[in-house]
Amino acid sequence: MRDISTHIHPQTNLALHETLGPTIMMRGEGAYVYDDDGKQYLEGMSGLWCAALGMSEKRLADVATRQLNTLPYYQNFAHRSTEPAIELAERLLKVAPVAMSKVLFQSSGSEANDTAIKLVWYYFHAKGQTQKRKIITRHRGYHGTSIASASLTGLPHLHRDFNLPLDGFLHVTCPHFYREGLPGETEEAFSTRLAEELDQLIVAQGPETVGAFFAEPVMGTGGVIVPPADYFEKIQTVLRKHDVLLVADEVITGFGRTGNWWGSQTYAMKPDIVTCAKALTAAYMPLSALLISERVYQGMRAQSEKIGVFGHGYTYGAHPVACAVGVEALRIYEEDGIIDNVPALAARMQAAMAPLADHPLIGEVRGVGLMWAVELVRDKQSKEAFAPDMQFGLGVQNRAFERGLVCRSLGTGIALAPPLICTEEQIDEIVARFTQALNASLDAYSASGGI
Ligand code: PMP
DSSP states (O other): OHHHHHOOOTTSOHHHHHHHOOOOEEEEETTEEEETTOOEEEOTTHHHHTOTTOSOOHHHHHHHHHHHHHOSOOOOSTTOOOHHHHHHHHHHHHHOSSOOOEEEEESSHHHHHHHHHHHHHHHHHHTTOTTOOEEEEETTOOOOSSHHHHHHOOOGGGTTTTTOSOTTEEEEOOOOHHHHOOTTOOHHHHHHHHHHHHHHHHHHHOGGGEEEEEEOSSBSTTTOBOOOTTHHHHHHHHHHHTTOEEEEEOTTTTTTTTSSSOHHHHTTOOOSEEEEOGGGTTTSSOOEEEEEOHHHHHHHHHHHHHHSSOOOOOTTTTOHHHHHHHHHHHHHHHHTTTTTTHHHHHHHHHHHHGGGGGSTTEEEEEEETTEEEEEEOSBTTTTBOOOGGGOHHHHHHHHHHHTTBOOEEETTEEEEOOOTTOOHHHHHHHHHHHHHHHHHHHHHHHHTTOO
């Protein structure tokens, strides 16, 4: 009752919440969380794809406490700095997917992407190309929910009722071969067609008006959309041709999620700006970062010199407690071989997920590293999805929750993204509980005359 009468829940049916009420999580241990009845759940989504080191990494708690007791806050405006911010910037530049020049810290993924848009504009201002402002992203991409980052996002329910996207934010086809490939088309021909679509859009808009293309290496919230192997190579050829910057949104894919430190490495992306958050602190503190190339930095430097100030910044950007936690998280990823171990866990996950391709409800099993999804279909042959108002995916998600597994229904898919510290046995258990939830959903659907 206290929650219902006081607390608004994002991405939630607010009216339904008044009936259902909250599930209150009380504590966490490794890959598990426990609710206020003491019921245990395997956190198969790492929270919101972020708690990469699980729920009880003492080193992160200790370093936060130490920093809170030393210098709990300081700003980084006007030439001020802190040791944790400097060390985290150094560490990020060392592990960056391509040579990067500088790091700018913010607090959330939305803020990082919002800022990346501003940097694209600022950079082209510095070059005197003030018209180069339009931003292209993909349908089903997710980049946040601030006004500008929601405009980058390509999900209709985040636009409808808010009059978004803003002008100048354009969306191209999602690289999901299963849903968007044409009959008889190969994956290579599909990527070529998508690159041509991008080329035609830039030409139609006028290359002098297009500033950047934002892309998640693997789309997360759009349903774990793994692009064809050559997709980004072809897309980048088009971007280079028209001097359009590439911003890699690594908010989910950064720090091992795809099996390498960065999704940009997995998909041979050469971004001008990388945005990251979530696993940057393993979610123990809110923090995001932009890794900025020398080319973009030189533009920023020149423009700020001309104007006298780089006119951007947040009170909590480079928060020292968050940065101290980030430094420790990066140490753990490196020293404990957490990221090195992802390919082995990914192989286990792949082996466990593969048999689901034969499940009557599943049209496609897809994933890379430790981000996976199944595509729910009413009919395997025609690939017909369930009607959205059936909320079939939500039913599977709820049945999994009853069985002590957190997974996430996303559009026509259901996602799993376990913490990187999972054991192989826990991965098997996640997929086993997930399969039980699918089977229970199939039974209920059959009983209602569905199949
Ligand atoms: N980009 C991506 C790829 C994301 O997955 C998210 C969050 N799920 C964001 C940006 C936005 O991050 P935040 O919720 O921290 O604003």
